[in-house]
Amino acid sequence: MRLFTIKLSLISMADGLLPFSGVGVRSAILKAIASVEPFLARSIRSGTFHIHVTSILESDSIDYRCGSQDINVTRGSPYYIKIISNSEKLPKIMRSWIFRNPKLSLGGITFDISDMRVNEVDFSELKEESHRNFRIYFLSPTCFHKSQSPYCTLFPAAGFIFQSLATNWRKFNPSSDINPRQFRRWATLSFAETGYELCTSKPLRLPDGRNTVGFLGWTNYKHVLHPGWAESEHERLLKISWTLLRFGEYVGVGLGNSVGFGRIKVEPK
Numbered sequence: 001m002r003l004f005t006i007k008l009s010l011i012s013m014a015d016g017l018l019p020f021s022g023v024g025v026r027s028a029i030l031k032a033i034a035s036v037e038p039f040l041a042r043s044i045r046s047g048t049f050h051i052h053v054t055s056i057l058e059s060d061s062i063d064y065r066c067g068s069q070d071i072n073v074t075r076g077s078p079y080y081i082k083i084i085s086n087s088e089k090l091p092k093i094m095r096s097w098i099f100r101n102p103k104l105s106l107g108g109i110t111f112d113i114s115d116m117r118v119n120e121v122d123f124s125e126l127k128e129e130s131h132r133n134f135r136i137y138f139l140s141p142t143c144f145h146k147s148q149s150p151y152c153t154l155f156p157a158a159g160f161i162f163q164s165l166a167t168n169w170r171k172f173n174p175s176s177d178i179n180p181r182q183f184r185r186w187a188t189l190s191f192a193e194t195g196y197e198l199c200t201s202k203p204l205r206l207p208d209g210r211n212t213v214g215f216l217g218w219t220n221y222k223h224v225l226h227p228g229w230a231e232s233e234h235e236r237l238l239k240i241s242w243t244l245l246r247f248g249e250y251v252g253v254g255l256g257n258s259v260g261f262g263r264i265k266v267e268p269k
Helices: 024-035 039-044 089-101 159-172 179-188 233-253
Strands: 002-012 016-018 052-055 071-073 080-084 104-107 107-120 133-142 190-199 215-223 266-269
Touching: 002 089, 002 233, 024 039, 024 052, 024 089, 024 104, 080 089, 089 107, 104 266, 133 190, 159 179, 159 190, 179 190, 179 233, 233 266
Parallel strands: none
Antiparallel strands: 002 080, 002 107, 016 071, 052 080, 104 107, 133 215, 133 266, 190 215
16 A cells, blocks of 8 residues: 655745644645546545645644644744645646645635655555554544544543554555454553553544544553464564554544544654
C-alpha cells in the first residue's frame, strides 16, 4: 500500500485568530480537487479514494497545546498543512490547481502557497524493528468512539488505538486481512499503559456536527506476553502493530482523524 503526503507551505497575508482548521482545510482541498478533476473529488466523497488533512500547523516539532486550539496568525509568517492520500493522481492535480490559483483561504484569512512538496511511502517495503516499549505523542485533540454514548473516550487505551489504526488500514487497503476487533482484543490484553501526561482541549466541532473535547499529551506503552497467544504469534502481531503505528503517523487515530484530529508521533523507548 502506498500513501502520498503533500506538504503545502503557506504565508499568511493578514493577522488574525484562526480556529482549529482541519474541517475547513479538507473542504478547501476538496473544492480545489473538484475544480481540476471532478471525478476524483467524487471518488473521494464516495470512499473509493481517501484524503486526510491536518489543520494549519506552525512547526514539525513534537508540540501540543492544552485548552484552546486557536492559532494567532501573523501576517508574513510561515505555516503549512499536510494532505495524505492513496491517490497517485492527487499530487499532479494539486500542482495544476496551485499553478492557476496559489492561494488558500481559511477562516477569512488568505494564505499564499509558497511551496509544495510530495513524499511517497510504500508500506509493503517498510522495514523496521518492532519495539516492546514505546511512547505515543498525541499532538492534536484526540478522542475515541464510546458505544451507546454521545460522549467519547478521553484516555488512549491501547485497544482503542489499535482498533482505530486497523480500521483505517482496512479503509485504505480493503484487501487486508487485519481484523480490527480481533486486533483490539490482542492489543487490550497485550499492551500495558505505564505512564502518561495528558490534558484536554476546549470543545471542538467534529465533521458530523457534534462538539467534543479531545485529549493531548503522551502515553507510554509496554508489550507483555499474554498467555492467550503463543510467543510466535505475539511476535507476528507486534510487527504488524509497528506498521500500524507508523501508518498512524500519517493518518492519525480516533474520531475526526481525516480532518486533523488525532495526529500522533511514535517513539521507541
